[in-house]
Amino acid sequence: MAEQTKKMEPLSVRLRASEQSGQHRFANYTHVRIANGVAYLDFGFIEPASLAGAARHAENGSGAAKSLDGTPVSRVAMGLRELRSFTATSTPS
Secondary structure, rough: OOOOOOOOOOOOOOOOOOOOOOOOOOOOOEEEEEEEEEEEEEEEEEHHHHHHHHHHHOOOOOOOOOOOEEEEEEEEEEHHHHHHHHHHHHHOO
């Protein structure tokens, strides 16, 4: 007896904003770390004045700043297979 395969309909997903997620947040810094087959994408915000100060410090010959403090905005964890699939479909041609 042949087994029948069911056609799977796409699932409709709606993300509803919670108290904090409904507010837009700006990120001007991104860091990607890969560990155990998972890519961790960290998004943060560094005050523009801090960036300008670090640039001035380096231009004056004082050397580059050793560190900058920023505020974490969001972290996304994504499997490497999904990340490859996402980047392959979203790359502009």
